[in-house]
Amino acid sequence: DAGVIQSPRHEVTEMGQEVTLRCKPISGHDYLFWYRQTMMRGLELLIYFNNNVPIDDSGMPEDRFSAKMPNASFSTLKIQPSEPRDSAVYFCASSLEGENTEAFFGQGTRLTVV
């Protein structure tokens, strides 16, 4: 397996624009996580899914953020409208339920909102 795949790797957008980040988890994994990483706040869990169902979205900062998982192999994180303070690296991770609970991270998407 190629691991968790995120796209794009870098995104630069203007304030007010809609941004969509994409993630393909490892095949067979039943948990998917979206994290945001900044210097100030470190790694923050935004939302996670189990079997495509959102379980906990308490980390989503505002209504401008939304996430979907229409099927087991794809998830999106959308920011609309984007603001400069949303600039960060966004990571997607996936894992299996059970004995091996290691979370495998993607390479991340570096978002810059100008």
Place this chain on the structure above:
Amino acid sequence: GENVEQHPSTLSVQEGDSAVIKCTYSDSASNYFPWYKQELGKGPQLIIDIRSNVGEKKDQRIAVTLNKTAKHFSLHITETQPEDSAVYFCAASIWGGGFKTIFGAGTRLFVKA
């Protein structure tokens, strides 16, 4: 909810010396404690983990210890090498159905050759 604190935020050691990173957690229900290493431009990668029914675990130059009573756990790297330079994150989660992992703030480790 769970809160994980990690110290120090920066650690500089000479090649060959040992490095120790310490973390504390707040939720006594947490039972799974992974450690991740993040290199520049990459996502975090698991290097070792420990479960609450184990007090210590070792993998070559890396070891983790867990004190459930005190709710703290530590990462020990012996015989450090320049390639160990990275950011290290501790984390805590509740394994088994509906879990989420909460990360510490990270420790930037510099190993000087």
